[in-house]
Amino acid sequence: MKRVLSVALGVLTAIGGFVDVGDLVTNALVGARFGVSLLWVVVVGVLGIVVFAEMSGRVAAMTGRATFDLVRERLGPRAGLLNLAGSMAVTGLTFVAEIGGVALALELVSSVNYLLLVPFTGLAVWLVLWRVRFSILENVFGLLGLALLVFAVAVWRLGPDWSSLVDQATHPSVPGSEGVPTYWYYAVALFGAAMTPYEVFFFSSGGVEEHWTRKDLGTSRLNVLVGFPLGGVLSFAIAISTALVLLPAGIEVDTLGQVGLPVSEAVGRVGIAIALLGFFAATFGAACETGLSVGYSVSQYFGWQWGKYVRPREAALFHTVLLLSTIAGVAVLLTTVDPIKVTEYSVVFSAVALPLTYFPILVVANDPDYMGEKVNGRLANGLGQVYLVLVTLAAVAAIPLMLLTKAGQ
């Protein structure tokens, strides 16, 4: 019984923890502009993150080594350092976006300008990283993140014409009001949002934090294979809800407040309160995850002691990195950059950085010296290779599309 509960908890937190500010904003924005014509990208992206998170979780369980530890081994110190710099730039940008997202969610509740809330948010995030046990962090924010299911309720209550939606989603075409490059620009952004590299750093390091062994392989797989696709359903619901409410009204999403409007339309005041809780949990949880991912990756490159399974004084350099990156994140937001814009750029640059993360994972998951008989099977390798091509295409196309479409205008 206890085992069932813990497995259920893992799956639930995987669902609730799946969505972050990047998924929230990008899906809402795309739904409001392109309807359901880009939903296929979410499916492709979610399958991709499932494939690679499963591999990195298996590597962590079999070897006790997290992703960046192995990136340096397989790429060497030079290419490894470049990879670290690129991955950190993107994860740092995402960290900024998440802290900004928390402040924006709090602004919607408190009517206090978000800039005043940013230092407070930064302090709260840091305190959680400093003091709170890993499992509590993961479970609390994961479960609260399930509040975003209210978007699914909203879609259901809006009562769309399902057959026409399915038809549009399965026969995607570029809406007349949008250019083809813009369509593909947002396809890349959605793909980047779904496959954000930090999710893999965090997932594999989390496995080490929780001392996974070969015995936990089943649980880890279940979290990924069930939790992530159901988390993807949340992304779906967000996009469909804005496609149903905001698209017909001619509203383009550029604030977090607009993302909630389909929920208030369909579910009312209770709905919007639940959605706000979901916004807060999703962004706060992801702020902790991205902050930790920065610390994990730097420490794993240099071989420093990292992790929340030891006291802070035993992982001093790791905690110094966490402190400095939180201060830097707050400082960036205090320049008054628009957090929603930061989010939009962060998902596109995530797409650029995808191959840096996913290529080494694919190599290591095939190495029998690490993995014994648990090396990739045919399915994992078949999908892994297809996705390696896809992430490379997305990475190569991202910047040209950004310049061509003036970042999706």
Next chain:
Amino acid sequence: MSGGSAGRDAPGTAAATAGGRRLDAALRLLDRQLVDRDGRLCGKVDDLELERRDDGSLVVTAILTGPGALGPRLPGVLGRVTVAVWRRLHGDAEPGASRIPFERVAEIDSAVHLTMSRVEAPTHGLERWARENVVEKLPGAGDAPD
């Protein structure tokens, strides 16, 4: 785990080493995580020290770790800066790399396990500096996370 790399048909298997384990150093040893006897992480295998014996053989005598070993492997300016900063911090004119004698290696699998505590490890300085000057200035540094 890495024992799997022992090659049956590896070339030049001398009688003295027959059945002994084979390791490809760049693939299986270099850049691997160092773990101390308490399971704490304490750096990477940044290089290996080799010593030439009179009979012409080349023996691995130590693991080299820390900025003095990693710096020279980094490209151009970055590498030079790393070494220069290391020198400045270290105080010696030619500090070289930190050595961990190979006798202190207990096991090599997905990490390199040492028979020493990381406190004795020569690269503990930076970690100690961060602990004394940053982390211990903050409240609750010694508490287990709750």
Next chain:
Amino acid sequence: MRLTDLLGADVVDAAGDPLGQVTDVRLAQTGPVGTGVLARFVVESLLVSPRHTGSLFGYERRHDQGPALLRAAVRLLHRRAVMVRWDAVDEWDVEARRITLTRDHERHPPEVA
């Protein structure tokens, strides 16, 4: 001397014709095992290949490691990779990073198993 003095060094035969560069160094365990600590490792042979790219993935030494496309690509890059024994090294100029092999050195396939 360091391992990285060997890695990347140019390898030429007795006539001065290049074989490539050292991409890895195979170590062999010597002496008694089971004393609680690992016995010494000595350099047994050098992996020599015309190029370095991708050799850290190990595919040129394993024919059974997936995924197939990656293996094929790396093995193509390293199709001329060979293993030479350390006692076939005639001269090692550490400064010039150049290794000269003996006239009668043998070249072995790089497979580990």
Next chain:
Amino acid sequence: MGRRPVHLRRPVPVVAGVALTLTLAGCITPALDDDQYNAKAVAAVEAASSEVATVHLVLSQRAHRKVTSPYADEVVTSSETALDAIDGAFGAVQPPSPGADRTYDEVSQVLGSARDAVTHARFAVRRDDDGSYPARLAELRSAGDDLTTLEERLK
């Protein structure tokens, strides 16, 4: 290993630089001819339309008590700020020819009434003045229609 050339060195700073430039530059770039100016006018009107529609939606939700007053206030205020920014950015672009001045006048006038409609909506929401909602909604709808008409004419 010290002397092999490193090929992979530059992309990271370049990428970061591009990101920073794009983020900081915002959207004010000069218009070199009437076509470019016209495109900017269309973009400004489109963006304003979206804000007016947002305020209309949230106000009608507030009228039906589907959304709390602070939330509605936040949404209306953000849209008001956004309209100011759209107006300011468009006004900062120099019309490339005297003929384009007419476009400026039209756009500026329609943006002005959109701005007024949104500001009136803010007054109503902060006061939570139920009785005035139908009139405010009508004003927003009319401002929205004007924006749409102008957008279609400019295209």
